[in-house]
Amino acid sequence: MMRLDRFLAINKYGTRQDVKKMIRAGQVTVDGQTVRNPEYKLDEETAEVIVDGRRMIYEKNHYIMLYKPAGCVSSTYEKGERSVLSYINEAYAGDLFPVGRLDKDTQGLLLLTDDGVLAHQLLSPAKHVDKRYYVELERDVAEDAVIRFQEGIDIGDEDMTMPAVLELTSDPRHVYVTLHEGRYHQIKRMFEALDNRVTYLKRISMKELVLDETLKPGEYRKLTEDEIMKLKVP
Numbered sequence: 337m338m339r340l341d342r343f344l345a346i347n348k349y350g351t352r353q354d355v356k357k358m359i360r361a362g363q364v365t366v367d368g369q370t371v372r373n374p375e376y377k378l379d380e381e382t383a384e385v386i387v388d389g390r391r392m393i394y395e396k397n398h399y400i401m402l403y404k405p406a407g408c409v410s411s412t413y414e415k416g417e418r419s420v421l422s423y424i425n426e427a428y429a430g431d432l433f434p435v436g437r438l439d440k441d442t443q444g445l446l447l448l449t450d451d452g453v454l455a456h457q458l459l460s461p462a463k464h465v466d467k468r469y470y471v472e473l474e475r476d477v478a479e480d481a482v483i484r485f486q487e488g489i490d491i492g493d494e495d496m497t498m499p500a501v502l503e504l505t506s507d508p509r510h511v512y513v514t515l516h517e518g519r520y521h522q523i524k525r526m527f528e529a530l531d532n533r534v535t536y537l538k539r540i541s542m543k544e545l546v547l548d549e550t551l552k553p554g555e556y557r558k559l560t561e562d563e564i565m566k567l568k569v570p
């Protein structure tokens with residue numbers, strides 16, 4: 337059950353104040369009855385809500401791709417730090433959480449959702465969801481780096497890293513890396529183990545979801561139905 341004013345605000349009919357005015361003005365019906373009380377409780381999954389004559393489509397969950405800029409943390413709250421959630425200007429922002437973490441100085445694709453089931457699926461270590469990164473290095477990439485990434489690297493953890501794909505480009509300091517796991521500072525630690533250093537790191541994709549290059553750092557958009565569907569495929 338949810339309050340009518342919250343329900344409308346979450347579904348982008350305006351601020352809480354805006355939607356309260358709309359409700360009091362008689363612009364909203366629930367299951368065929370005009371409701372003028374903003375605190376009216378409805379079952380958001382089944383109620384038929386009509387605003388100014390138009391039937392509302394209920395969205396149970398929200399899915400957002402954020403182009404995470406550098407300088408903000410992926411956790412929802414950390415004292416003295418700007419959170420990725422501060423970029424999301426939606427009434428439901430407080431319900432969202434990031435699916436996986438990027439380092440404070442890492443940029444790129446970050447999926448934010450309130451769908452715990454999907455988040456769990458994507459983060460489950462057993463699922464080995466692919467994550468692809470664009471990487472800039474301090475020094476030219478070593479000749480044997482592709483093989484080392486493929487074979488697994490000792491980065492000081494109990495286990496070697498899982499086979500990862502290193503793609504070279506025409507610039508020996510610019511590479512792409514695809515990981516099937518996600519350990520703390522993993523890419524940085526992998527290159528450190530090869531006596532190199534990451535100077536810039538940007539996530540390009542996660543599973544089938546690719547960062548929308550029309551977004552600028554700090555901008556976001558909703559996922560399309562197609563994108564959501566592809567993420568949900570087991």
Ligand code: URA
Binds near residue numbers: 438520521523537
């Ligand atoms: N690897 C890193 O080192 N940092 C990230 O943010 C992601 C992958």
